[in-house]
Amino acid sequence: MNAPLAPPPLLHARKQAILAALRGLLPPHCLLSEQEDTRPYECDGLTAYRQLPLAVALPETEAQLMALLKACSALRVPIVPRGAGTGLSGGAMPIADGIVISTAKMSRILALDPLARTARVQPGVRNLAISEAAAAHALYYAPDPSSQIACTIAGNVAENSGGVHCLKYGLTLHNVMRVRMVSMDGEIIELGGAALDAPGLDLLAVFIGSEGMLGVVTEVTVRLIPKPPLARVIMASFDDVITGGDAVAEVIAAGIIPAGLEMMDRTSVRMVEPFVKAGYDTNAAAILLCESDGMPEEVEEEIERMSEVLLRAGASAIAVSGSEAERMRFWSGRKNAFPAAGRLSPDYYCMDGTIPRKRLAEVLQGIAAMEQTYGLRCANVFHAGDGNLHPLIMFDANQPGEFDRAERFGEAILALCVEVGGTITGEHGVGIEKIDAMCGQFTVNEVAAFIGVKRAFDGAFLLNPNKAIPTLDRCAAYGKRQARGGVFKFVKQVGA
Numbered sequence: 001m002n003a004p005l006a007p008p009p010l011l012h013a014r015k016q017a018i019l020a021a022l023r024g025l026l027p028p029h030c031l032l033s034e035q036e037d038t039r040p041y042e043c044d045g046l047t048a049y050r051q052l053p054l055a056v057a058l059p060e061t062e063a064q065l066m067a068l069l070k071a072c073s074a075l076r077v078p079i080v081p082r083g084a085g086t087g088l089s090g091g092a093m094p095i096a097d098g099i100v101i102s103t104a105k106m107s108r109i110l111a112l113d114p115l116a117r118t119a120r121v122q123p124g125v126r127n128l129a130i131s132e133a134a135a136a137h138a139l140y141y142a143p144d145p146s147s148q149i150a151c152t153i154a155g156n157v158a159e160n161s162g163g164v165h166c167l168k169y170g171l172t173l174h175n176v177m178r179v180r181m182v183s184m185d186g187e188i189i190e191l192g193g194a195a196l197d198a199p200g201l202d203l204l205a206v207f208i209g210s211e212g213m214l215g216v217v218t219e220v221t222v223r224l225i226p227k228p229p230l231a232r233v234i235m236a237s238f239d240d241v242i243t244g245g246d247a248v249a250e251v252i253a254a255g256i257i258p259a260g261l262e263m264m265d266r267t268s269v270r271m272v273e274p275f276v277k278a279g280y281d282t283n284a285a286a287i288l289l290c291e292s293d294g295m296p297e298e299v300e301e302e303i304e305r306m307s308e309v310l311l312r313a314g315a316s317a318i319a320v321s322g323s324e325a326e327r328m329r330f331w332s333g334r335k336n337a338f339p340a341a342g343r344l345s346p347d348y349y350c351m352d353g354t355i356p357r358k359r360l361a362e363v364l365q366g367i368a369a370m371e372q373t374y375g376l377r378c379a380n381v382f383h384a385g386d387g388n389l390h391p392l393i394m395f396d397a398n399q400p401g402e403f404d405r406a407e408r409f410g411e412a413i414l415a416l417c418v419e420v421g422g423t424i425t426g427e428h429g430v431g432i433e434k435i436d437a438m439c440g441q442f443t444v445n446e447v448a449a450f451i452g453v454k455r456a457f458d459g460a461f462l463l464n465p466n467k468a469i470p471t472l473d474r475c476a477a478y479g480k481r482q483a484r485g486g487v488f489k490f491v492k493q494v495g496a
Helices: 009-023 035-041 062-075 127-137 153-159 203-207 241-253 266-276 296-312 324-335 337-343 357-374 402-419 435-441 444-457 472-485
Strands: 055-057 079-082 099-102 109-113 118-121 176-182 188-192 216-223 230-238 260-265 286-294 317-320 347-350 377-383 388-395
Touching (some): 009 062, 035 099, 062 099, 062 176, 079 216, 109 127, 127 153, 176 203, 188 203, 230 241, 230 324, 241 357, 260 266, 260 324, 266 337, 324 337, 388 402, 402 435
Parallel strands (some): 055 099
Antiparallel strands (some): 118 216
16 A cells, blocks of 8 residues: 655645644644544535545634634635534535634523523524523524534524524524624624614625625524414325425415425425334325414414415315424424435435425426436425425435436526526525536626625635635636536626
8 A cells, every 4th residue: 555645845834834823822622633633524514525624723712713813814824614514515615725613612602681582602502502591481593404403503604594494483694683703814893783783784694694704703692582382283295296386385375474384295205204203194295394383372273274275275185283292293304304315315415496486386397307317316305485495316426427417417406496586595505516506697797796795804815715606717617618518598797
């Protein structure tokens, strides 16, 4: 076996200089540089792409984080912020000559005010831990992504995460009041505040969903809401996915805003049921999960109204949770769809796009046709109420060409989302996964505006570089490539 090649002298000297600078800022246990120590950080939930970082820093305090960023800025070292690593678009994949900064050790709930209904937390606090801490006051934090048991609040801020209850209660953007962050220069910036509105430009909305490209979070103040006295879920079965998709629009058109409105097709139902035993109708072509919460009288009335709308829209069967345990079982199936995919396939590729609700049936038909085109199965689970799709493309990476086909399948789904008036991501972010799709959706002038925002926060482009926002050269090359392939139109400048 050949010995590993030694790094070039200049590269080795730079690495040692960087590590020496960082060792002066952190305790020894907060800096990892050996390959076996940095290996767990080589990717996030998008495991198809991996890269070892130069080192991993795990600051324990805001002061350490500020010092880290100042040093890296002076040394021109790229930074990749990382939460729990549950992201699915490669947003936390390291840079070879850069540092991963993990905020996992900054995991304290700093203050919880039941009267103001707010919690002030450090970036490494898990999403679910906020609700667990607030439960004693009959309060909770509403956004509930499927990874909420592990994902952190800073990661939620980076991706503007949603969850199964985002239709009624909103995304991270609607539930965060204030963010305290450190710029690449090591300076503290506070966005938002304790009031319902803050003076000046709404930079909080710019920062939420910016995928770690504008700053590193040190504190987040979130809004807490009262826990509803009662919640019940309808499981509605449909004989075909088209009818099920149309039923989603019928519920919203009836003036009903369910607490949650989720859809799963037959493939995903049969994939999940043996794993979770949620009580799903495995003979249905699709099921809808429709939740109502509030006072008992409100819930009873809304469940009755939704049941009538769903039956009128073509539901073949209706089942309503009769207890809190049964309600949780219904939701456990939906939330475990991703891990359950491993029962059917060695690998899967989870997509994320958003479309107008009225186009659900059309897009589902399009995805079914793509299964034939690419020779791969796809299980569809999604936040039907707000049109956020999560197709799970199943493949075997050990079979030559299957991963490439899965990627092309995913690109075609994103193109279809844009074609029907939607967008390429709802809550998973762009990262590295969808950076070419950005060129397919936005004009050169629009991408230039995004780059301008990035430059205003991080002029040296050291924070999470080469993620989320493509370069103009990349978009030009992508446009020419797709034009030759006859798939997409060339990306043109506005007015060109």
